[in-house]
Amino acid sequence: MNKPENLRAYLLGAIPTLRDTPNGLLLSVEDGQVRCTSAPSLSFEYRYTLRLTLAGYSGHPDTVIVPLLAWVRMQQSELLVNLSPEAQRIAFQVGSLDGDTVDLTVSLPLSERVVVARQDDGTPLITHAAEPxxxxxxxxxxxxxxxxxxxxxxxxxxxxxxxxxxxxxxxxPRRP
Structure with a gap:
């Protein structure tokens, strides 16, 4: 899975207070699933919830949510465009530590497509498909x-x- 580390790097670059305390940014993958079909290839999709926790964060939640939404727009855009009530959503929780800091936890339902193609010698070639x-x-x-x-x-x-x-x-067009 590539998106958790991609998001970590993106947020550390976008949020100055995180650069000073990168250990306060915790990521975990939960509820992971592998989805595939019985197609001839072994291609599949990871589906999981990424929990992003900023422990003892002293900034305003807006300073996290805005860059997070910019990342989601590039990496999981369907979270922003599906307006149905049943759609997966970005969720969050704020736990208070004291008057100056909070624990902010954001849950992102993510997916990653993995393409597995056979090379001429029969060995699998694994690539992660880019987002639209x-x-x-x-x-x-x-x-x-x-x-x-x-x-x-x-x-x-x-x-x-x-x-x-x-x-x-x-x-x-497909070539014969």
Whole structure:
């Protein structure tokens, strides 16, 4: 599993108070599962809950949650876009130590896809699949609806600000 260490490095780089006390950042994997199908390959998916605990944290929780959400946007984006009540969510707990520090625990339901391909000599080649990338929406453009050479509708598309969309690559044709 790669995401726990990736998140640790990201948060240590993003939160100055954690850089001074990196031992206060504790990570544990809970409720782990391996999901696979009976497909010809041995590819599979890790599913688990990552518990992130900041022991004796003296900063405001916002200073953790904002960079955490930025990481989630890149590494587990479906946690941000699924609005159904049954969807997995980012959970947290705050335990008070004293008036100056808290124990902040965040639970993240994560998954990682692992691709196992057979090399020519039959040995397995294991790679961790990258998460889907985001790209900016297109800039505002003029849109026209034309039928039989006549312009039926015309408008300028909206400016989306800093919104992002998942990159949707076209499928590659299979070669025989």
């Amino acid at each position: 990338a985001y790209e900016p929406y297109q800039s505002p453009t003029d849109v026209q609806v034309i039928a039989e050479g006549d312009v039926l509708l015309e408008w300028r598309s909206a400016d989306t600000g800093d919104a992002m969309a998942l990159a949707m690559p076209h499928p590659k």
